[in-house]
Amino acid sequence: MKSSIQPQRSRRAVSSAMCTGALWLALGCASLAQADQVTVDARDFIPIFGNTPFSESSAGNLTCSQGGGVNLFLAQLPLPPVDLDIKQLAIWGGDLSSSDANVTLIRYCQSEFSPSTPATTNIASVDSTGNGGNYFDAATLNRRVDDQQTCIYMLRAQFGLDNCPGNTLSIARVRVRYDVVVLPVVDAIFRNSFEN
Amino acid sequence: MNSIITLLIAVTLGAGEPGALVPLTPIEAANLGLDSSYDGMMYRTLDAGAAIDSPHAEQIEGMTQSLTLSPRDQRGASNEVFFNDTADGRWCELGSSNAFGDIVLMLPHGTTVTSMRIWGFDTNATNNMTVSLIERCTPNNVAGSVFTSVIAEITASANSGNFSQVTAIGANNSIDTDACSYTLRTRYSTPGEINFCAGNTLRLQKIRMGFTP
Numbered sequence: 001m002k003s004s005i006q007p008q009r010s011r012r013a014v015s016s017a018m019c020t021g022a023l024w025l026a027l028g029c030a031s032l033a034q035a036d037q038v039t040v041d042a043r044d045f046i047p048i049f050g051n052t053p054f055s056e057s058s059a060g061n062l063t064c065s066q067g068g069g070v071n072l073f074l075a076q077l078p079l080p081p082v083d084l085d086i087k088q089l090a091i092w093g094g095d096l097s098s099s100d101a102n103v104t105l106i107r108y109c110q111s112e113f114s115p116s117t118p119a120t121t122n123i124a125s126v127d128s129t130g131n132g133g134n135y136f137d138a139a140t141l142n143r144r145v146d147d148q149q150t151c152i153y154m155l156r157a158q159f160g161l162d163n164c165p166g167n168t169l170s171i172a173r174v175r176v177r178y179d180v181v182v183l184p185v186v187d188a189i190f191r192n193s194f195e196n
Numbered sequence: 197m198n199s200i201i202t203l204l205i206a207v208t209l210g211a212g213e214p215g216a217l218v219p220l221t222p223i224e225a226a227n228l229g230l231d232s233s234y235d236g237m238m239y240r241t242l243d244a245g246a247a248i249d250s251p252h253a254e255q256i257e258g259m260t261q262s263l264t265l266s267p268r269d270q271r272g273a274s275n276e277v278f279f280n281d282t283a284d285g286r287w288c289e290l291g292s293s294n295a296f297g298d299i300v301l302m303l304p305h306g307t308t309v310t311s312m313r314i315w316g317f318d319t320n321a322t323n324n325m326t327v328s329l330i331e332r333c334t335p336n337n338v339a340g341s342v343f344t345s346v347i348a349e350i351t352a353s354a355n356s357g358n359f360s361q362v363t364a365i366g367a368n369n370s371i372d373t374d375a376c377s378y379t380l381r382t383r384y385s386t387p388g389e390i391n392f393c394a395g396n397t398l399r400l401q402k403i404r405m406g407f408t409p
Binding site for chain 1: 229230231233234237271273274275298300302304305332334335337338339340341342344373374376377378379
């Protein structure tokens with residue numbers, strides 16, 4: 001559903017101390033980090049089952065159709081292909097229902113060069129709170145992602161626990177904030193230290 | 197009350213200037229598949245529909261990059277959009293009861309979008325295809341209404357086969373992935389025509405976005 005270009009710069013605070021050259025070892029800095037985020041619009045989610053009825057709410061958000069039974073949708077999380085630490089999973093939408101909307105960040109991993117059954121790991125999950133209208137909810141986490149050679153990260157949206165409650169429950173967008181891990185450049189001569 | 201708030205927002209945003217945001221009329225909203233009754237929170241850039249068919253619309257020397265999107269990435273706005281395609285492009289079948297296909301536009305935060313060009317095929321005398329770049333924003337880190345803006349739009353008016361049209365995007369064009377998301381919405385018919393979709397006489401082949409990092 002998407003074509004992505006990798007983020008090139010941060011707009012939020014750099015979260016790690018600045019460490020350069022020989023100070024790196026002295027200060028014990030493991031790495032630098034650049035904060036960034038990716039937003040997945042509700043229009044990027046597709047039904048897990050092809051015959052699932054869905055539509056848009058008046059706000060243009062994703063809703064499932066009551067009576068359709070199936071209430072699960074998936075979207076790929078287009079992370080940049082570098083090591084990073086996921087810091088937050090956030091969701092926006094509308095909730096006038098006694099049921100909640102849920103978004104789960106899921107990792108699917110397989111062997112790098114051989115056939116294997118995908119190993120599924122739920123990384124984080126967020127539910128909509130209240131039923132008074134617009135909602136924002138977020139989960140804070142600190143999850144290192146250094147396995148994109150073998151794993152793919154997906155977002156699964158669920159409307160209601162068992163059955164779709166209809167257009168009283170919707171998802172507008174999902175945002176994942178992360179810090180890109182920038183490994184320090186090793187000095188070829190002194191290897192970031194003085195002579196051995 | 198809503199109309200007063202809308203007027204205040206429009207004045208604040210500088211209505212009247214070429215890049216100003218102006219409220220969508222109910223008809224404009226409906227033509228995009230949007231619900232105009234939604235809080236009066238839907239806008240368009242004043243000159244969003246001004247197509248400029250010049251290669252200069254796509255070039256800022258030495259700076260501009262491009263992102264090309266395939267219509268095969270489209271998802272229907274509902275499960276009532278039935279797509280079909282050949283090498284000549286993707287179309288929406290006559291039996292559909294919804295006219296819209298969406299592609300999510302993923303560009304880095306801080307990028308400036310400068311142009312949108314579409315390629316397609318049109319041999320339909322009564323229907324035209326419209327592609328719109330739509331921004332959807334929420335308040336940052338709090339609950340709130342979705343603020344929808346049409347940033348750019350092209351309606352392809354040819355009906356003699358393959359076509360390509362471009363529009364420059366000069367306002368409200370900074371990508372903000374912290375608060376917003378971006379969708380390219382294609383309407384496969386002219387509003388008011390009898391069928392939601394025009395069938396294989398109206399096909400989308402490619403969309404190319406110009407941007408500066």
